[in-house]
Amino acid sequence: MQRWRRSLLYVKAIMMEAKQAKSIEWVGDLGGHVALIEQTLLPEKLEILRVTDVETMWKAIRRLAVRGAPAIGIAAAMGVVLAVRSGDVAGTRELLEQVHKAAEYLRTARPTAVNLFWAVDRMLRCAEAHSGSGVDEIRQALLLEAVAIRDEDAAMCRRIGECGAPLIGEGCGILTHCNAGALATAELGTALAPMYVAHEAGRAFRVYADETRPLLQGARLTAWELQQAGIDVTLICDSMAAVVMRERRIDLVITGADRIAANGDAANKIGTYGVAVLAEAHGIPFYVAAPSSTFDLELDAGGAIPIEERDPDEIRCGAGRRTAISSVPCYNPAFDVTPARLIRGIITDRGIIEPVTREAVLATLASRGS
């Protein structure tokens, strides 16, 4: 068979499977399991990872099998359920201790995305709220809470999409960095949600996806999921973002966020800050899209957001092959912080915060979601 034909069939097969696969979901009742797309294997292989214990979930978060701030939150919530759903316990008190222990453990998986802490806290509050009930009731309540976190995330993504879609005009060129799409959330994504909604509405536009070194989430995940949705996507290296802006191919930048401080400073995948500086220099509006669960109002400004530094071999071993000798030191921060002054607006499930000021952030988050 010709190579391009084999390639096409391969893409089609993956697309058909992918339509059924959710990035992360709970399957069955308390005795069930978590099914999540093993994202480290994409786009070469679509494999569903079946997670039945909290240690495997911790590792899945740590090694980026599941990634993206909202998806990490869902994974952590389901991880709490996996940790406490069965086994003999003396009573409610011991169960609550188990919940606390699982929460502490899951908090150590990754430091930057606040959704993880937010989701774990919500699971803790749920357990406390049911402390008057029996063990079985609490376990059941925790499962319902984790599933609710997932379903609410899907709904928030849809609202982000509806809020942001009007920004995307016919013929628009959009740049995005990393993957803040369906794979990073329960459904639709954050940065990509406005694109999905605009596409549903029949608007034609082109997306430029930064490949996003070192782990290539743009190449492996964003290009893949946009193409599968039928959206016109062009892949570029991160170093080409400046040139596509200068060539007037870009009218709008939208990225996701892993944690947003009260003043609107936003941590996101390494490289985002540079894209924001370039956008400003070229007069292109730069938007961040994130659900309310990504805001951390306890932090006054972005400087306080902890930034994960990862293994130097993510840089030295390129995409598998060694590209630098092992004795070369590397600096590998996984995230950077974009100051609010570079962000034109933050597209949330409760409307667009624009301009980005502390007052506007607080006012929007205080409002009830529509």
Next chain:
Amino acid sequence: MQRWRRSLLYVKAIMMEAKQAKSIEWVGDLGGHVALIEQTLLPEKLEILRVTDVETMWKAIRRLAVRGAPAIGIAAAMGVVLAVRSGDVAGTRELLEQVHKAAEYLRTARPTAVNLFWAVDRMLRCAEAHSGSGVDEIRQALLLEAVAIRDEDAAMCRRIGECGAPLIGEGCGILTHCNAGALATAELGTALAPMYVAHEAGRAFRVYADETRPLLQGARLTAWELQQAGIDVTLICDSMAAVVMRERRIDLVITGADRIAANGDAANKIGTYGVAVLAEAHGIPFYVAAPSSTFDLELDAGGAIPIEERDPDEIRCGAGRRTAISSVPCYNPAFDVTPARLIRGIITDRGIIEPVTREAVLATLASRGS
């Protein structure tokens, strides 16, 4: 043996070999060959490619076995010699026709680096100047000219190093992009030459090397050659340049150039323009280093520089492994143009052009090298 130990020994072995290896040189007399470092295999393997015919040289340039504007010029000059050094010819006129044919052929290898055209033109002029001589004398003169181009390049690099070294203060942090080092030239390099000279003078400083996607010349070549020289180098992804600037790790940026227009606009490896914009936004001086052979005074401004667009699979296949499905469109310009207004100064073999104006460019190029 422990892994780190094996790794160290491996580095040491490569370093010892590398001390003897030149990026490109002619070995022997007219019956000899060109020896060049096969740069596509670095840093995993140091292999010397032995080139004996012009077709192999054309391919070596095209597939980046030899790369870097000055080295490409040397390769093209030696390619002309390979094309005409032997075989029966009816007389001087037929030989000159062969030289012209070889020149035209070599011009098609790559479009952006002007040194290639400059070197080929110089070989043509050399042949014409000797048109009164016999076939053997012309062949001999061409070999001498090609070797002179190589030796002069080495001397120009040394002068660039001496001109630029005073910019590098003790404890300085320097960012560079791509590889404009010894591997890109006859010796010492252009952007890296000031670093080698400052290092020889005993100054301590740290270099941050952008890995330089898609072909990773920063990771594969710059990190490798700086480490081998004992210079403190840290490898980063291109997307991290903005953050190391913001963290005040960078006092100075120096890159090479592939072609510089009369007004000082400079084409260089894709990503350079973005680095220049980021440097300006962070108040960091951005310098370009290049020999006089890299200037193209026939071009009024950078917009006229032809930009090579390369195979999308350079992006889609990452560093060997497939990172995006083959049906995803890519945009893969190999170079970009940095406007003169973003360049603090151009470090040449004839002094530093600063500020970068058309008048200063013309005045410096009109002066004789020191």
